[in-house]
Amino acid sequence: MQPHNGARRLEDSWTLTAGGEVITRVAWSPQGDLLAMPTQSGAVHLSTLEGVVRASHTVSHKALWTAAWHGDGRQLALAGRDNTVHVIDPVTGVEELTLAGHIDDVHSVGWAAEHTLIYSVSYDGTLRVWSAEDGSEIRTIPAHRGRIEDALWNRDDRLAYTAGRDGLLRAWDLETGDMAREVTAHQGFVLRVIDNPTTAVLLTASSDGTVRVWDRRELRLLHTVQGITGTPHDLSLSPDGRLLAVQDDRTHLWIYRADSMELLDVVEDVADHHHWYGSARFHPTLPHLASTGGEDRVLTLRTYDTTLVDRLAAESGAARYANCRVALLGNTGVGKTALSRALCGKDFRATESTHGTRISLMDRSVVDDHLGSVVREVFLWDFAGQSVYRLVQPVEAVGIEVALLVLDNRNVSDPLGEIREWETLLRLGSPSGGGPKRIVVIARADRGGLSLDLLSDEGEEEILRYLSTVQTSARDGTNIPALRDLILGAIDWDTVPTLTSNTRFQQLRSYVLQQATAGRVMGQTRALYREFCQSCARSDLPEPTLDEFRTLLAGLDTEGLLRRLRFGDLVLLQPTIVGAYASMLVIAAQQVADGSGTLTEDDVLALRIPLLEHDRVADREHEEDIMHAAIEELLSSGALLRDETRGLLRFPSAVRRRAEDSVWRGLKGRTVLRTRALTDHAYASVVGALLFSGLFTDCELWASRARFARPLGGSSWISVHPDSRARIRFELRHDTGVSDAECALFEELCRSQAGRHAVGEAVDVVEQPICDECGTAVSAQQRQRRTERGFDWITCGVCDRRVELGGTGKPLNRPAEVRAIESAASHTRTAALHSAEFTLKEKRQLYDVFISYSREDEGVAVLLAQRLREEGIRPWIDLWETSPGTPWVAAIQEQLETMPCAAVLVGPSGVGPWQKDEVWFVLQEFLGRRCPIIPVLLQGAKLPVMPPLLRNLQAVDFNRELPDPMHLLLWGITGIRPEERTA
Incomplete structure (x- = not known):
């Protein structure tokens, strides 16, 4: 936040309270004469423009989260914690429609299609469409995997946009229930989505601390706002679309110029908001802005000068950046590193094959556009060429503007074969379009070899969509300036997202x-x-x-x-190094003598495995932390299976031992999934998801094949093979004792998971006929020509046995069951991550929080510490960490410097632990290091008189139901909301 100079630009007009209740949202009526204030108690209060409460209606016995007016102002839709939408007469409070069907909190409601429809979204992951006439349910759309925070109807597109905790922004046709488009909008939860009626843009706010602006028709990112010192959770545009209000979850209301996102004003409140309840709304016609504050128990109306946006906002210190990623892609040893140095203006230097992704600044310039000055930066991302890195590279391949596909000049037999896999990577990183502009680079031209005309194969139209092909030599500088100019000229800066930040953010x-x-x-x-x-x-x-x-x-x-x-x-501070260590882990697993692809976790964390010496970090303690982060990265992607009981780490893609084909041939089922994906990445992810599903007791691994044992006997199998044109094939089979229903569910899970890691999520399902006698497969061409002649069987060309041709594929018939299993698998994976974190903390003697309490509250303190452990938090509590006869102050001294925070418990006795000199000494140590101290009021406790240094600290009150006090405590300890830790 940058303080403004002179008088504040928004002036308070009046304030009011809702009887001390927490106001969760504000909504102006279309005419602007009334302001609806739903509350945490389940009541809604209606205020006039002058700040007079005209009416109050009790709508529910539980909290209301959202409100939306009908276009004529005669109806008001409200919804919240009771999973129901209530449509009331705002004058009388009479409930005219009750829309029941959601099974979790409803967090957004609105009117659509000329107010003939009502839509609602819920934490149950669904978007529901209702008749506005009689309240009947028209359609239920499974819109997101997990909770949905907000929804918006756009009358121009005639689409409903939904914002989910999965980070996705999706658009839906309410008449058909079909998804029109989607985009991964944020790294965190998408908390709010609004549109600008004067332009074709959407704006989103997220728990990742950013506000983003999107081209509505393409869902293309245009701009990112950074530097907000809280979580932006509510957005509102002025009637003319020129001012944007951003309410954060701390104490700030930010006012931006909506076109350039320059910060114009910051209004600071005296107290934080309740979780994400606070709200801010511009009046629909007048220069007023209503917002909640004072722990959301106070509503304030402010006025602003309509010429505000036309004034110079230079004192805000805002700066705009446009950062462009240029990727260097090619197999190991083709000369990418030398080419990167040359493009960055560095002298030639012979290098060994490098590992991991290297990032270099290639160009920086300052230009002027219609909104002012913008800093343009071009970064080169040099991707490691070894195939093992494909396990982690899909995460890094997002947001590439220009891709250099570097070929080895010595490969004259199949030059395009080198880049098919890189093409797949680029398409995975650009799910909504064709991806970046491509330039083919034939490196090391000084050595002769590959000719440019070898890239004119007419049969490779899918591959050859490039701007140009260039021969270069980093050694003698051949065509390096021309290639650099070609790269810079290929960047369409109008499509590169910009970032706005303030002075403090720029300095950091x-x-x-x-x-x-x-x-x-x-x-x-x-x-x-x-x-x-x-x-x-x-x-x-x-x-x-x-x-x-x-x-x-x-x-x-x-x-x-x-x-x-x-x-x-x-x-x-070197973020790509985690990927390098993750790949080193896989390489070490590949080298295991028995071919099992398995490492012991103790050996990995103690660094007792073969590592690439020239790519290692010098500091041993840092290296241990990076190694643990690499384990987490692989666990999150599904590329690693952690056997906590036996202390083993298993890597499905690293297994080298071979399975007996005779067993495979005796299995039933001939389903084949065919898709375009990265083989190791997709296979490992599918295997990991199946094991986390909880449907199987064990998983036995071979090279490119896995068997999943079922609790009641029998197994299902999966095998993966490369196919033609960068596609892969998953073959699914089962033991003869597995029921048809179990087979179908297994196949649907595989198909769903394979789609998540495939280009365009496209998966073809076929039933592949195979001879039961000798295992010979019937080709697709044989099958097609045989069925065209009216036959449903064919004679095996090897053993003359009759082979049934079967069907051509099966639809995904059980999506609800599959989604439920995948949701459970996600929670299991999260638990595995927390367990891995806790293992490291115990090994390194790391603690998350110091628990301070009075002896009267010892029992409750221990129970709270146990709950924290279940959440992956390691507390320091004297009963557990101090041996008999040892003063606890002496025992904690060694951990004080690294202990991040303290929780001070106050029980019904009202006795504060700080009243003891030794406790006060330790708390002063935390204050001196500017570490958080969290007052915690246990059940039955009242806020005591605290020392002056602790008096203004936000307390966690276990006497309140909302917000969840355990969630608040976890947030205070980790700095991350617990919902985000499980996202």
């Missing part, structure tokens, strides 16, 4: 880039914070709070300049 960005360029690998958040505050002091700039600093780091994480690790409060 520069600081992080300096640290990374100097070779610093990682740091602890609080240590970085102290160093950054010292930098602010030297520059005579105000210091951020620790919470603000965390939010700024989250913005840089979104930008890809750093990576916040899930443990130890650590920040990785």
